[in-house]
Amino acid sequence: MYRRTILAMTTASVFALGFSTAHAADVAEGDTLAEKQVFSYRLLDQFPTLDPQLNEETAGSHVLRQIMEGLMTQDADGNLRPGVATGFEASEGNTVYTFTLRDTAKWSNGDPVVAQDFVNAWRRAADPATASPYAWYVELTQMKNAAEIVAGKMDPSELGVEAVDDHTLKVTLTQPVPYFPAMTSYATLSPIHMPTVEEFGSDWTAPENYVGNGAYTLKELALNEYFTLVKSPTYWDADSVIIEEVTGLVINDVNQALTRYESGEYDMLEPLPAGTYPRLKTERPDEAKSVPRLCSYYYAINQRPDSQPELRDPRVRQALSYAVDRNVIVDQILQGGELPGYNFAHAATAGFEMPEIEYAGWTQAERDAKAKELIAEAGVEDLELKLIYNTDENHKKIATVLSQMWKQKLGITVTLSNMEWSTYLDVRRGGDFDLARVAWCGDYNEASTFLDILTTDQEQNDGKWSNAEYDKVIAASKTSDHPATEYKAAEQILSDDMGIIPVYHYANTFLLDPAIKGFPMNNVENNWYVKDFYRVAD
Amino acid sequence: MTAFILKRLAIAVPTILLLIVFSFLLMEAAPGSPFATERGVPPAVLANLEAKYGLDKPLLQRMGIYVWDVVAHFDFGPSFKFKDRTVNDLIAQGFPVTLTYGFWSFLVAVAVGGSLGVMAAVFHNSWLDYLAVGISIGAQVLPNFVMAPILVLIFTLWLGWLPGGGWRGGQIEYLILPVIALSTSYMASIARITRSSMLEVLNAGFIRTARAKGLPMHRVILRHALKPAMLPVISYLGPAFVGMITGSVLIDVFFSTGGIGQFFVNSALARDYSVIMGITILIGALTVLFNLLVDVIYAWIDPKIRY
Numbered sequence: 001m002y003r004r005t006i007l008a009m010t011t012a013s014v015f016a017l018g019f020s021t022a023h024a025a026d027v028a029e030g031d032t033l034a035e036k037q038v039f040s041y042r043l044l045d046q047f048p049t050l051d052p053q054l055n056e057e058t059a060g061s062h063v064l065r066q067i068m069e070g071l072m073t074q075d076a077d078g079n080l081r082p083g084v085a086t087g088f089e090a091s092e093g094n095t096v097y098t099f100t101l102r103d104t105a106k107w108s109n110g111d112p113v114v115a116q117d118f119v120n121a122w123r124r125a126a127d128p129a130t131a132s133p134y135a136w137y138v139e140l141t142q143m144k145n146a147a148e149i150v151a152g153k154m155d156p157s158e159l160g161v162e163a164v165d166d167h168t169l170k171v172t173l174t175q176p177v178p179y180f181p182a183m184t185s186y187a188t189l190s191p192i193h194m195p196t197v198e199e200f201g202s203d204w205t206a207p208e209n210y211v212g213n214g215a216y217t218l219k220e221l222a223l224n225e226y227f228t229l230v231k232s233p234t235y236w237d238a239d240s241v242i243i244e245e246v247t248g249l250v251i252n253d254v255n256q257a258l259t260r261y262e263s264g265e266y267d268m269l270e271p272l273p274a275g276t277y278p279r280l281k282t283e284r285p286d287e288a289k290s291v292p293r294l295c296s297y298y299y300a301i302n303q304r305p306d307s308q309p310e311l312r313d314p315r316v317r318q319a320l321s322y323a324v325d326r327n328v329i330v331d332q333i334l335q336g337g338e339l340p341g342y343n344f345a346h347a348a349t350a351g352f353e354m355p356e357i358e359y360a361g362w363t364q365a366e367r368d369a370k371a372k373e374l375i376a377e378a379g380v381e382d383l384e385l386k387l388i389y390n391t392d393e394n395h396k397k398i399a400t401v402l403s404q405m406w407k408q409k410l411g412i413t414v415t416l417s418n419m420e421w422s423t424y425l426d427v428r429r430g431g432d433f434d435l436a437r438v439a440w441c442g443d444y445n446e447a448s449t450f451l452d453i454l455t456t457d458q459e460q461n462d463g464k465w466s467n468a469e470y471d472k473v474i475a476a477s478k479t480s481d482h483p484a485t486e487y488k489a490a491e492q493i494l495s496d497d498m499g500i501i502p503v504y505h506y507a508n509t510f511l512l513d514p515a516i517k518g519f520p521m522n523n524v525e526n527n528w529y530v531k532d533f534y535r536v537a538d
Numbered sequence: 539m540t541a542f543i544l545k546r547l548a549i550a551v552p553t554i555l556l557l558i559v560f561s562f563l564l565m566e567a568a569p570g571s572p573f574a575t576e577r578g579v580p581p582a583v584l585a586n587l588e589a590k591y592g593l594d595k596p597l598l599q600r601m602g603i604y605v606w607d608v609v610a611h612f613d614f615g616p617s618f619k620f621k622d623r624t625v626n627d628l629i630a631q632g633f634p635v636t637l638t639y640g641f642w643s644f645l646v647a648v649a650v651g652g653s654l655g656v657m658a659a660v661f662h663n664s665w666l667d668y669l670a671v672g673i674s675i676g677a678q679v680l681p682n683f684v685m686a687p688i689l690v691l692i693f694t695l696w697l698g699w700l701p702g703g704g705w706r707g708g709q710i711e712y713l714i715l716p717v718i719a720l721s722t723s724y725m726a727s728i729a730r731i732t733r734s735s736m737l738e739v740l741n742a743g744f745i746r747t748a749r750a751k752g753l754p755m756h757r758v759i760l761r762h763a764l765k766p767a768m769l770p771v772i773s774y775l776g777p778a779f780v781g782m783i784t785g786s787v788l789i790d791v792f793f794s795t796g797g798i799g800q801f802f803v804n805s806a807l808a809r810d811y812s813v814i815m816g817i818t819i820l821i822g823a824l825t826v827l828f829n830l831l832v833d834v835i836y837a838w839i840d841p842k843i844r845y
Binding site for chain 1: 695
């Protein structure tokens with residue numbers, strides 16, 4: 001689906017057709033529900049907070065999706081569906097959005113959810129006094145004055161959002177953002193019950209104080225151990241929520257997580273230990289799953305003015321990329337259903353038309369031959385490169401294999417250097433490398449979430465690759481009626497100039513008890529709502 | 539004795555202060571930031587975060603404020619990562635957990651290790667000795683990162699008797715595996731030290747005298763041999779006790795107990811400055827305290843030390 005199509009569909013159809021009315025768990029015919037409706041899963045790490053405006057990572061977002069509800073949510077395929085809002089209307093060329101809130105939405109303490117709760121929350125997210133690490137998300141929505149408020153130049157009350165009445169929320173943007181409604185499903189833009197925050201201060205997130213508006217409420221939380229959620233009786237759609245209790249277990253050690261899953265302690269283990277997918281798929285064919293995940297793995301090539309001059313020759317960059325045998329990486333190392341990557345945006349990105357990347361169609365022998373030819377043509381001899389990656393078993397294996405390929409095929413010597421995450425980010429931002437491992441996950445399901453970051457002045461463009469033509473095409477996509485065309489052209493430019501070395505497109509591998517139904521396998525952002533699940537009798 | 543204790547205290551206080559200063563500077567020197575992410579934080583957002591946590595102030599001023607808060611208010615500040623918690627909250631949650639299983643591990647290690655050691659020495663070169671030495675060497679070569687998965691494999695996956703992790707307020711079935719995993723290697727060390735020290739004492743002249751007087755063997759051991767034989771063991775027990783009650787990072791991570799070990803390792807990786815400092819100071823202060831305690835006990839057992 002194209003951005004414009006989302007837009008066309010959303011604006012035209014929200015009021016005309018309405019969304020389907022069945023939102024929560026749809027029990028398939030012939031399924032017998034289990035007596036105890038519980039769901040439990042493993043978390044790799046403790047989420048640092050359940051304050052929606054302070055949250056900045058995935059584990060917390062998964063929980064917030066259950067205990068808080070934004071204006072819009074996502075269905076099993078990642079499409080928008082109504083949350084607190086029953087619908088919205090876009091006007092003034094997608095710069096003004098008016099959301100209608102359902103009058104049955106309630107907080108877990110019984111108070112009604114009103115438009116002002118959203119206004120308060122969004123101002124709070126942007127307010128420098130809150131110091132939210134996700135304040136940039138509010139900026140990203142292009143809400144009026146967001147950037148100025150975050151920078152402390154304006155008062156939070158000047159944010160471009162207002163409560164027209166209790167059930168009407170009007171949002172004003174500085175430029176058209178056709179996917180704005182989709183962005184309201186993320187935790188940062190959840191509403192907030194201000195009286196609770198004011199009464200308890202930072203303790204408001206403790207289970208005994210927490211007031212949310214989601215399908216579940218927080219019952220227990222023991223840091224680094226577990227948490228439990230129970231079905232909220234005040235949720236507007238509580239009648240269709242089937243799972244009564246959700247438990248999350250923090251199990252840091254991945255092999256321990258597997259042992260405890262195998263002992264039947266919980267229902268979902270994600271992600272799987274590296275390299276275990278093929279074995280688990282054989283042993284537990286009904287439980288082991290691999291689905292596309294909206295992330296791309298690549299190597300940034302340092303293009304800063306003080307970098308190695310050879311790397312600023314496109315022929316050398318092409319040779320480096322051609323010499324990488326991606327099938328070895330996905331089939332021999334990762335083995336979890338990942339796809340070899342010859343372009344940047346993930347192949348499963350909504351509305352994205354995969355361009356015809358020339359070298360993707362060649363055999364590896366052809367690529368190798370071409371790579372050698374290019375290196376000879378560029379006159380490169382005795383090139384030594386410094387490759388950096390953050391400490392991790394898989395990154396290490398991939399880096400080792402790549403350096404071997406480059407050594408054997410091109411005679412380029414690559415020294416590997418690994419460092420732990422926080423140091424790594426510093427070094428990579430600072431540009432002390434020739435090649436650096438990067439992974440990028442989409443913030444929303446649209447190709448611009450990938451392609452934007454390689455434009456010249458983006459902070460996330462760690463290699464500092466810069467191509468005027470690319471920048472121009474990306475700029476054009478913002479106002480295009482069919483941005484997929486521009487995205488295709490951008491990928492073509494990126495591939496011709498080889499601004500990065502794409503390696504693979506992610507898959508999400510996990511184990512799921514077959515008794516749990518309703519898991520959204522087609523949601524490439526891996527956004528799941530337990531209210532859609534149910535448990536069948538064994 | 540009082541003078542002795544006072545003298546040791548006078549050394550302990552500057553030791554802890556130095557520890558605070560050095561940890562602070564080391565942490566400062568480490569690359570990375572608590573706010574670093576893959577995406578990168580925009581400058582305006584970063585500035586707000588730094589202002590909130592006082593990182594916009596110069597180093598010396600920050601250190602001064604920190605030391606003052608710790609010393610005067612016992613306030614270790616807010617966590618950088620757990621944004622709605624303070625370090626005191628995290629320690630209040632994690633430390634009782636670690637203290638509980640650490641304390642039980644200590645008891646098990648001392649009781650089993652001590653008995654094995656004494657037994658081995660008394661029945662020197664008999665099969666009992668070999669058995670005890672065998673057990674302690676076996677336990678020594680199975681460090682907790684090997685023990686823990688083996689225990690879980692046997693008792694959780696195969697037998698299904700005990701939970702493979704969690705804490706649930708410290709119920710007994712959640713305690714057993716962490717205690718076994720943590721205590722074994724300490725137990726082995728205690729057994730070895732006790733054995734060799736006991737052997738030495740049993741060959742000493744005063745023991746021969748006691749036996750020549752016709753005292754029964756158990757009285758010789760309990761009344762005469764045990765006290766001097768315990769000296770080297772006690773010097774080991776001080777740091778060992780701190781090691782156990784401040785938790786093994788591995789036990790906390792592996793068994794998801796919620797103890798401070800997990801906070802410690804996570805805070806180091808996430809550059810959660812205040813949590814790293816808080817737990818370092820806690821462990822440091824306990825180490826100093828128990829070393830002091832060991833010195834006092836030592837002096838009490840062996841008057842030679844006092845002079």
